Amino acid sequence: MSRPASRPVSRPASRPASRIVHVNGEYVPEDEAKVSVFDRGFLMADAVYEVTSVLGGRLIDFPGHAARLARSLAELDMESPVTEAELLAIHRELVRLNGIDEGLVYLQISRGNPGDRDFAFPDPAAVRGTVVLFTQSKPGLADNPAAKAGIRVISIPDIRWGRRDIKTVQLLYPSMGKMMAKRAGADDAWFTEKGGVVTEGTSNNAWIVTGGRIVTRQLSDDILHGITRAAVLRLAREAQMAVEERPFTVAEAKAADEAFITSASAFVLPVVEIDGAPVGAGRPGPVATRLREIYLEESRRAAI
Structure with a gap:
């Protein structure tokens, strides 16, 4: 179950510079990003995550993080809404949009929003997982005192x-x-x-x-x-x-x-x-x- 990442976008010219985040295939300013209150990541901590470092504008150990993400999802019987290639493209686009030279890319995938609170897992064929990514700029990350x-x-x-x-x-x-x-x-x-x-x-x-x-x-x-x-x-x-x-x-x-x-x-x-x-x-x-x-x-x- 996958879909292509959305087309790269630029920051809106009419707004002050704002961090751009990725939510379910869309690149949006952080103050416009929304996830449902019924999302299982919010209600049940039913979600996994990865953090990939960025040095010189490039991703460190991305294949390893992608492999561990796949393992975490499998251990929880959770399907990924995106492929590894799509995730790589999203990571790179967020680094570009936010001008990250040294920093981090945070990725989180939850079991999604079933429309209400329930302990039972929703049907993955009916409820798509939630995908959220954002960057954190950390100048001097490699030169940590x-x-x-x-x-x-x-x-x-x-x-x-x-x-x-x-x-x-x-x-x-x-x-x-x-x-x-x-x-x-x-x-x-x-x-x-x-x-x-x-x-x-x-x-x-x-x-x-x-x-x-x-x-x-x-x-x-x-x-x-x-x-x-x-x-x-x-x-x-x-x-x-x-x-x-x-x-x-x-x-x-x-x-x-x-x-x-x-x-x-x-x-x-x-x-x-x-x-x-x-x-x-x-x-x-x-x-x-x-x-x-x-x-x-x-x-x-x-x-x-």
């Missing part, structure tokens, strides 16, 4: 639902985790399970460097299958760095030589403090610094 200073994290219990591998819009607890970190004077939070085992960050994958090896949790239903995570693993192995995919605890992370996070918008960011305790020397280490350099270099080269 946190990459040189490092970030501080706290650990909090992981009480999310069991299918964290599906990138749904159910982000209330991660948002609460961000606020817990902020109130504690930190930058982010790492979720932990029984025994202090780290699952992931609120919006990123968690890593440590210990005993000469780079360690990150293996893929499962327990963590998001990070696109940047996959790229960093590949690049680390290509650089002949030793990599181990396994769980690790907060205690092991505190005793590690380095720690860092990866995500589509943060790329690779060193973690220099966990629950108030310094990691390693308490400053960004050589492994995280080098992985960030390698990732940005390769991402710029492969961007589309």
